[in-house]
Amino acid sequence: MSSRKLVSVQEITNIEPIEGADRIEVARILGWRVVVGKDMHLKPGDRVAYFETDSLLPAYDPRYKAFQARGQKTMIVGSMEITGHVLRTVKLRGVYSQGLIMRLDELGFRYTPPVGTDITDKANVLKYEEPLPMGGAQIGRFDAPCSKSDAPRLQTLTDHWDEIKTLKAVPTVKVDGASTTLSMDERGQVHVYSRNWELDSMSSNMRLAKRFQLDKMLWPGMAVQFELCGPGIQSNRLKLPAQRPFVFAVWKDHHKIDRDQWPTGMPNLAVPELDENEWALTGSVDDMIAKVDGLRGNVTKDRLDEGIVWHLREDQQLSEGLANELGANRCFKIINNKYLTKNGL
Structure with a gap:
């Protein structure tokens, strides 16, 4: 999968009451739980449009007018400034x-696409x-010898969970910062x-890379x-001194390449690596999400961590379906729900 499906056609697998x-x-969709109104009359088996978190619903699109009162953010895209509600x-x-x-008809669909169809563009999200x-200027498009992070x-990835549990993966702390790629041609x-x-x-980004x-x-x-982290970046949520x-x-x-093949010096600047036995991929997806919830203290003492990224070791064969989902990055993550809600993310 070359890019994230912000909006896709998915099937509701279960409806659960809230005490x-x-x-x-x-409503349960894949491994997600989404609170919905009972007046939507949703039921298992219904195909719907599912919007992932971080989706910006543009204020100029009348389909999202009702959401704008919940709060708005503005983002620069090229030379355009776009305002909307962020999930x-x-x-x-x-x-x-x-x-x-x-519902798909709310987005203007007159038919029901197959489950998994990426409808991000049609949803205008x-x-x-x-x-x-930056402190600098954009001079071109991303063209590094790697995939975007x-x-x-x-x-x-719930459909691939049984396979994932058989694979060797290195768990590392997800650090909250500005993702940066440095390359040499x-x-x-x-x-x-x-x-x-x-x-x-x-x-x-360049000045800091050279400083280190x-x-x-x-x-x-x-x-x-x-990740470029510290004062002035992403609100410095980890409270780093520099x-x-x-x-x-x-x-x-x-x-x-695996960490043991990194050039000398890079492992000293790496994100923290966690114990593979403690963070082995076991149980259910819900079990793993619950275990990560509340993770803290691995970057800054007593402060919540953003989550965990599992990097699959490179000497393993993946099914075609999982390989397509992970792409060349060969990794996946669980974000700490307590971290998200504490920081309004």
Whole structure:
């Protein structure tokens, strides 16, 4: 899967009551739980449009007019400024609700597409991104010898859970920052990227990478991906005293390599690695999500961690379906629900 399906056609697998609630209930979709109104009259087997969290519902689109009163954010896309409501994780009557369910006819569909169909473009939805701490200019599109860093959440992989549990995976802490890619081309020139853009040498991302000498650890055809964290970035939710990189992936010629193959120096700047036995992939998807809920203290003492990313070891064969879902990144994540709700994410 080359890009995240923000809006897709999915089937409701179950409807669950909420204790003491007369007007709302929980709809289960894949591994997600979504609080919905009983007046929607949803039932198992219904196909609906499912919107993932981080979806920005544009204010100019009349289909989303009713959502704008719940709060708006503005994002710069190219030369355009787009305002809309952003879907976040919320807790209602003690239940985490993640995402949004709408009927397909509300989006203008006169037919029912197959389950799994990506309808992000037809829904006119964008992924909300917080402003970049660039201090420089965008000079081109993302063109690094690696994939963009956007691991799918385990909730979207429920159909592959039995296979995932048989695989070897390295659990690492997901660190909240501005994702950055640094690469060296075949001529030895270093480039820096954030999200979809290449940034110039004056960007904060490049200056920090050079301060920690990440550029000197690369060789041609290599890329390193890290979270730029600290004061002035993503509200510095981890309360770090100074800006620093947390390396989470290293690539050689579009191939992600295991940590024991990283160049000297990079492991010293890596995101924290967790105990493989403690965080073995066992039980149900719900069990794993509940276990991550409340994770804290692995980056900053006593502070909540954003979550966990499991990186599959490279010497393993995956089914075609799972390989397509994970792409070349070969990793997936669970985000800490307590972290999301505490920070309004």
